Amino acid sequence: MEKIKNLIVGSGLSGAVLARKIAEEKKEKVLIIDRRNHIGGNVYDYKDQETNITIHKYGPHVFHTSIKEVWDFLSRFTKWHYFFYKVRAYIDGKEVNIPFNLDSLYKVFPKKIAFNLEEKLLKCYEFDTKTTILELRNSKDEDLKFLAEYIYKKVFLGYTSKQWGVDPEHIDASVSARVPIYISKDDRYFQDTYQAIPKEGYTKMVENILNHPLIELRLNVDFKEAKKELDYENLFYTGAIDEFFDYKFGKLPYRSLDIKFEKYDKEYMQSCAQMNYPNNFDFTRSVEYKYYLDEKSEKTILSYEYPCEFEEGKNERYYPIPNEENQKLYERYLQEVNEFKNIYFLGRLGDYKYYDMDKTVDRILKFAKTKEIK
Ligand SMILES: Cc1cc2nc3c(=O)[nH]c(=O)nc-3n(C[C@H](O)[C@H](O)[C@H](O)COP(=O)(O)OP(=O)(O)OC[C@H]3O[C@@H](n4cnc5c(N)ncnc54)[C@H](O)[C@@H]3O)c2cc1C
Structure with a gap:
């Protein structure tokens, strides 16, 4: 021994x-x-090797x-390579900032409705603070309740049901309690002091x-x-x-991911590093890796994540x-x-x-x- x-x-x-x-x-x-x-x-x-783009084998890490x-x-x-993560979601054919913020309102609603919602949010909450779907749901204002339902259905429900393999109707509404709405124009995914990639x-x-x-x-x-x-x-x-x-x-038990990588003969495929697909396709998100370290290549590489159950020997324990x-x-x-x-x-x-x-x-x-x- x-x-x-x-x-x-x-x-x-x-x-x-x-x-x-x-x-x-x-x-x-x-x-x-x-x-x-x-x-x-x-x-x-x-x-x-071909493109010199850095790939994260087990899913994107920021x-x-x-x-x-x-x-x-x-x-x-x-x-470090200082990097503020920008994430957008395809909602009703538009690329919308995630977390949902004041600018997101104008992406998905007609100007008049967006303006009204923005005014109401700014009346109830201080600028540069976060609220949640749950809080808006409990509001007495019908318009803010409508906004909570909209974000719940269009941003949260589809993504979460794919991620955890649960039918949307079986997702308890209370699970959405912490989904944030940002009373701000800050379109960074994180607000931490330090944000970077090695x-x-x-x-x-x-x-x-x-x-x-x-x-x-x-x-x-x-x-x-x-x-x-x-x-x-x-x-x-x-x-x-x-x-x-x-x-x-x-x-x-764990949830796993089937991560599929694709190489494209195009300089860029997306407008930002991560795109979420709450309501379309079987994958939850696609990530374009060259954004992370601002790597230059005529080609680009994306990964697509298909959530699945963890099976020993077949895939990895993720969540x-x-x-x-x-x-x-x-x-x-x-x-x-x-x-x-x-x-x-x-x-x-x-x-x-x-x-x-x-x-x-x-x-x-x-x-x-x-x-x-x-
Ligand atoms: C898809 C995904 C995306 C993520 N993105 C982010 C992100 O953007 N930002 C962020 O901050 N965090 C992110 N994370 C979290 C991050 O991956 C973890 O915080 C980190 O990897 C945890 O490290 P660990 O050493 O605890 O575990 P692991 O990285 O899993 O290391 C455990 C190691 O133990 C080894 N091992 C296990 N069993 C044995 C054995 N019997 N014998 C020998 N070796 C063994 C494994 O091979 C493995 O190398 C993400 C996680 C996932 C799943």
């Missing part, structure tokens, strides 16, 4: 950041393994955060995080096999918690399905973890939780601060 002080399973953002913290701050050796043939987990990107500590930490390992890509950034003399990386190694030969003192597992326990209580039943199942697994004093479950798969990249890093930075790591 090979003796290992710290074993990390998974070289995604979680595993990489933790490896760096242990190596740098504890000054201890770390072995990090991944069953894929590349580092980076789901933020892995690569250059398309970094945004207001957590300065996360920004500062990652900035040690990458230079200049040389996410893979390079993760490679730099892992580049430390105390960190050893082994790819194409599945924990299932490796554990037979590794005697570890501490195990940090960023893979799926149910898989670790051989699904003894059942499988934690945990948040409901009470699944949370209970996850907690049953978590109780098993308490049996071990030296095993920690982390990351989106270990925690069975959707984390944006910044929350992923934040989770690990906070974890590393605790005294738990022996």
Whole structure:
């Protein structure tokens, strides 16, 4: 048996950041393994050889955060290409800003109606604030109620039913509670302080995080096999918690995506990086990658996302399905973890939780601060 002080399973953002913290701050050796043939987990990107356009293999990733500590930490390992994400949706044949904002009103309604709605919104809410469909629904004003219904039906319902594979009539209206309406002309998708894409890509950034003399990386190694030969003192597992326990209580469900990439003999196909299709086609959104790093090519590459169920061996775990039943199942697994004093479950798969990249890093930075790591 090979003796290992710290074993990390998974070289995604979680595993990489933790490896760096242990190596740098504890000054201890770390072995990090991944069953894929590349580092980076789901933020892995690569250059398309023909066009030199950077592609995100597991779906489009735009970094945004207001957590300065996360920004500062990652900035040690990458230079940034500052990038404000613009997302539009095709609604009634028009390209409409998402989140829905004051300009969106004028895209979909006749000028008179749009003006009336804008006036009413500005009367009820301060400029540069956000409200939600739910709030507008509860308004006493019939016009604002109408606006809430319009956005619910045209922007939210179709997209959500495709995303989660649920018939529109089975989507509880309360789920739309948090869908924002922006009382502003700000057409950025995020309003975080820091918004950018790593200049040389996410893979390079993760490679730099892992580049430390105390960190050893082994790819194409599945924990299932490796554990037979590794005697570890501490195990940090960023893979799926149910898989670790051989699904003894059942499988934690995930939503997956069939991502289809298309190359076109055209300089640009879309007016912005992401286009949503709430009411047309089977895909939810299309993304034109060259926008992210402002890459120049006579050709362009888009991806189209077709949501589907997760099936092991067939596709990837993407989105945990948040409901009470699944949370209970996850907690049953978590109780098993308490049996071990030296095993920690982390990351989106270990925690069975959707984390944006910044929350992923934040989770690990906070974890590393605790005294738990022996
Ligand atoms: C479609 C999509 C789009 C996204 N877009 C954004 C975005 O625009 N902005 C944003 O902030 N966030 C985005 N995210 C979230 C982002 O992908 C996550 O925050 C991040 O990837 C989480 O990293 P992780 O290390 O926890 O998990 P992962 O990246 O999944 O890493 C886990 C690693 O563990 C390995 N592994 C698992 N089991 C084993 C095993 N048994 N043995 C060996 N290795 C194993 C896997 O191969 C994998 O490499 C998006 C997520 C999805 C699904």
